[in-house]
Amino acid sequence: MSELSRSCGHAALPVTRRRTKITAIAFLIFAAYLVTNIFRLQYFRHEYYKDKVYDQITTSSAMRAKRGNIYDANMNLLATTRTVWRVFLSSRDIKKTEKADGVDYGEKIADGLSSLLGVDKENLLSKIRNTNVLDITVKRSVEEEEYRAVLGFIEEAGLEKLVFTEAQTSRYYPSGTMAAHVLGFTGSDNQGLYGLEYRYDETLAGKDGYYVYAKDANGQALPTEYATYFPAEDGYSLVTTLDSYIQGALEGELEKIRINHQVNNRVTGIVMDTTTGAILAMATSSPFDPNDPYTLDSVSEAKLAASGLSPGSDEYRAYKRELMQVMWSNKAVSETYEPGSTFKIVTVATALERGVATMSDRFSCIGYYEVGGWHIKCHKVKGHGSGFTLAYGLQMSCNPTMMQLAERIGAQGFYDSVGRFGYFEKTGIDLPSEASTIFHKPENIGSTELATASFGQRFKVTVIGQLTAIAAVANGGNLVTPYVVEKVIDSEGNTVTKHENTVRRRVISEEVARTVSAVLEEGVSGDGGAKNARVPGYKIAAKTGTSQKFDVLDANGNSYLRIGSTVAFAPSDGSGIAVIIVVDEPTTAVKYGSVVAAPYVAEVMAKALPYLGYERAGEEDEITVENFVGMHVDTAKKKLTDAGIAFEVVGNGSTVLRQTPGGGERVTTSLSRVILYTEESLPEDIVVPDLVGKSAAEANRIAIDAGFNICIRGVKDFLSVEGAKVAMQSLPPGSVAKRGDVILLTLLYYDSED
Known part of the structure; x- marks a missing residue:
């Protein structure tokens, strides 16, 4: 037995050793794995796990940067950021508190907040009942009055742990719709979406800061020595070239056009400094409200209502989105149109610059010009006759004259000149979504294409591109870059960056520019097609245009929609301003640019030029009435006599107490009478007559009587001229006004075609 036991002991020893060896190897492998992973975690994954631990023991709170302001050229505020509040609640805490107190807080909160904030009670109550979350927004962008009412409700009802408020920032446009298409708007996160807000988003937005602090196991903040503060960097502000007075004048005229001429596809206009390219005003009718950009303007709303689509249907929503996109688009920059006869300025300037025509050349027009076997018509069916000058051809907007010039220039020369005037490149204006010119490829310009292009048809340009090209004629031949932002400033008003004027190139000589400008001015002051653009006391150079729209045709394949436009600049013999107005689809009987655009351009000029300090020159039909109130009656009488103005004194007093017209009003000198009241009697009420459609002489007689x-x-010379009629009057017919009040009458020539 002892031998057997000894034998078994010797046999077990190698097995034990093997097991020990395997265990040791396994331990070494595990140890190596452990050390390797510790090394990997310590050296290669150190930052990752450090951040994980850091996130577990710290929390951060965002510090929103304040978005910069936008100002006009005179530092009037156009866009700013203000404080609003978000009202939110915790459905989880409401349920817990209801269970603990046995009170239906959900009903109480829904009832109170729906009344104060104008939200749907049932919808809010459903959110409270059917969710179990810490944050449900009841309403964003709550104004201060509502916010204070909510605070009172929370305090009175003891809801401090269930309903909460949070201060936020919201973009605000103090002037409402003014310059909406230029300014654009921001989204709910204050990010720029359109206009300058989009183009300069990074400049305006600034950089958010944040506050980082340590927290304990219960999520409570530890003392401040464990906190770090990274301050927000507020955004910079923009100082634009826009002038609120001129912007308002332009917008007012565009709305008059829209209403008076029943315009179907909006009206747009620009006022620009011809030397620098600074945009003084830019507008499109009808402007939306950037404070509420997702609400359609009245015109778009009417189109939606007239669509016949069922509210709530997919088609209805799609059409509403389409209308909204159109409403937001800046028509002056983002859309193209056929410039029509306003382009004839470029054709004439090109011919003179290339030396293929002179002002002494003679032309003829029989009502059409044959090109490539086609009879291409002039707007004057009977023609302009023969032996007339180039100046006459431009002033009368003769198509055959332009086609003859284009033949002399040649296809390649014409194409090159169009490029020189900047049409084949974007203007570079600092606004988003600028469209590009649509023009014939050089190899596709045949005789017919060249002929129609000579008078501004069968190609498309932007409104800003057309005005920039014409400004090159106005300023002596330089193609400038239009711009809207003059400078960027910080919160202290210090200049960060400033615009530097850019002349892209010279396109024509000063001599050619002066010659063309003089011809255009003579057409306004004389009997040219642009005479409706006249402004008393100023040299206005202007060209009207009416183009066909070939995008939409009638059942017979004919174009029936028109675009009427006018471009003008003043003074015509030096640096100044240029104005363009484009009327897309007027639907009244007369659609010519000389009627639907020219007189409104004149009104913008009449307001802008004296405001900008351009002095009147030459004869004036008008005078500004002085304020005589408080003056001795004899002194007032002498002043009126010296000014050549008729007067009437009512009463026997020695001091002027009241007068009509009032001080500052403009009247036609030779036709006016100032009434001076020296006693406490009130001016007589009288009914305004209907003067529309009357000649100047007839209207004058009726008004005076x-x-x-x-x-x-x-x-000009309104009492003796023929063909001019009253188109508009400032006081509505049938209304009641005071004796001596002024009726502003706008006279137009209806025989001008373009």
């Missing part, structure tokens, strides 16, 4: 003063705009 009724007891009114008049101020006549739009026509």
